[in-house]
């Protein structure tokens with residue numbers, strides 16, 4: 400049983416045994432496991448017991464029309480998203496469009512080239528994988544968002560900050576050409592960068608006047624406190640650099656380690672820019688929000704001193720672009 404684990408599963412409904420055997424071998428070459436059934440009743444059983452990733456179906460069968468099975472699959476919860484590829488000797492256009500209407504995704508007219516069928520199956524499997532990955536990432540993001548919302552609910556000044564930082568971070572990461580994998584962690588890192596602040600009393604976070612040295616020291620524990628929290632969660636460990644280094648500054652004036660630019664991981668350098676930007680354009684207990692242009696000019700002024708010079712340049716460029724103006728609009732509207 401274990402030999403088939405992780406392999407794509409193809410349910411083949413074909414009543415020509417010789418052809419079914421040829422197709423089974425063909426699918427085996429691409430690493431798939433095939434359950435071949437000659438009848439609709441067999442296919443109905445296999446849909447449940449085999450849970451296929453893809454269904455390949457001959458429409459003209461000894462015990463009926465394959466389309467009946469397609470309709471059956473589409474009515475089932477578990478069958479709604481399974482790609483169905485029909486093979487048939489019938490090339491009639493109205494038959495093809497009716498099959499599509501009833502739920503067939505692809506229609507191949509016999510005789511077809513095996514490579515064509517394999518390419519179609521591969522394509523569907525890849526898309527399914529990508530969708531599954533996205534769906535689980537989105538589910539995790541939702542959970543993490545809830546966590547940051549709970550934290551930010553304590554303070555009207557913080558509300559929405561993590562979500563905006565996530566948006567700016569995504570824009571900058573994409574503009575920098577970061578890989579898809581990096582972008583996954585970046586989103587979590589941006590959302591969670593201030594999670595350690597949960598340990599700081601709200602009176603200190605929202606103090607309108609200047610902080611005492613003790614209060615400042617307490618606030619400066621939040622990157623390490625947040626990193627500690629994430630160390631307990633296996634799949635979030637790659638996110639730690641975003642949390643731990645987002646207050647480091649290029650000239651060594653940051654915290655907690657006072658690192659110089661070249662020793663600050665890129666994750667920390669990136670969040671430093673977008674976090675500071677959002678802080679500048681938001682109201683704070685001790686000052687009003689700055690205009691976007693003023694904030695960008697300030698980032699430029701501090702490029703190479705506080706922030707990574709190259710990253711600031713890319714950020715300012717992209718923020719001044721048209722696409723970004725519409726993002727900002729959404730932000731302001733939601734505030």
Ligand SMILES: [Fe+2]
Nearest residue numbers: 592593645646
């Ligand atoms: Fe922070």
